[in-house]
Ligand code: C2E
Ligand code: MG
């Protein structure tokens with residue numbers, strides 16, 4: 001039932017956790033702890049509901065705690081690594097950029113993809129120190145390539161919502177650039193529409209600070225978020241990154257083709273650069289070129305690889321074949337698609 005306080009009406013909801021004696025605990029402290037765990041589960045699943053404690057729930061909570069502890073140790077022990085995925089201009093044929101993608105080199109589980117640990121890192125706040133490491137490592141690697149006399153590339157780093165909430169984040173970025181001696185124009189930060197829309201005013205402030213540093217800003221997974229087109233024109237970004245879901249089934253899917261070319265012309269009209277991600281086939285690349293999008297990233301050009309292998313892209317050599325990919329990180333792309341990429 002709504003309650004009225006100071007002229008405002010509030011709807012009060014309740015999340016409840018239930019633990020029963022004796023199956024869920026034989027003393028008050030165990031019962032309360034387990035009811036508490038069930039209540040947090042109720043909150044996670046959308047609030048305003050009740051959950052009954054179960055053994056599976058306890059096991060899930062235990063695994064999560066173990067993973068959090070492992071992640072803290074991994075950060076201290078340097079178990080995280082960066083792989084780099086090339087970005088290519090279809091007209092010049094040149095690799096002009098590299099997206100830094102983090103992986104966890106776990107001592108037992110092998111190479112763990114970011115989707116398995118970034119959400120938990122965000123939830124626990126570990127993304128802040130991890131994100132700082134990623135940023136510094138990406139800048140350091142970019143400078144190492146430049147100092148090695150290779151054609152300079154722009155390195156893109158993914159930014160999480162939690163990092164963006166840090167008021168002094170632009171200061172961290174400036175410090176990382178200075179520490180590595182990297183010119184800001186070689187760093188691009190990828191933010192998502194949902195990250196921006198979570199706190200539009202704060203995000204705009206942060207984006208302006210970053211732009212003032214001379215860093216590039218790009219909207220990742222464009223088209224999948226909720227930013228309004230009127231808000232978009234106020235974002236100080238320089239590039240839209242078309243989400244890979246729109247590239248799927250091109251040239252078969254007419255809707256995806258329409259969305260992709262609409263994003264390309266939107267970018268052009270707003271004076272923004274545009275890049276397509278998840279480009280796997282020559283047909284997709286041809287369609288993009290015809291639509292006016294000349295920059296691409298995806299398996300057609302190359303998969304994310306360790307820095308030593310990325311040298312191959314910078315020197316114009318071919319990327320390693322699918323069979324050279326580290327175990328556990330392979331995806332469903334077919335061998336023949338990779339063969340095409342090796343010929344590009
Ligand atoms: P994202 O930033 O959109 O990165 C692109 C993802 O698409 C990468 O997955 C990449 O390996 C994959 N990909 C690239 N080309 C193709 C292709 O042609 N076909 C298909 N099917 N997939 C392709 P990955 O490395 O697993 O990363 C997944 C997501 O994890 C990233 O999406 C990003 O949101 C997040 N992530 C990765 N590294 C970082 C990081 O350093 N910091 C933060 N905050 N998030 C990261
Ligand atoms: Mg990205």
Ligand code: MG
Pocket residue numbers: 220221241243244277
């Ligand atoms: Mg993306």
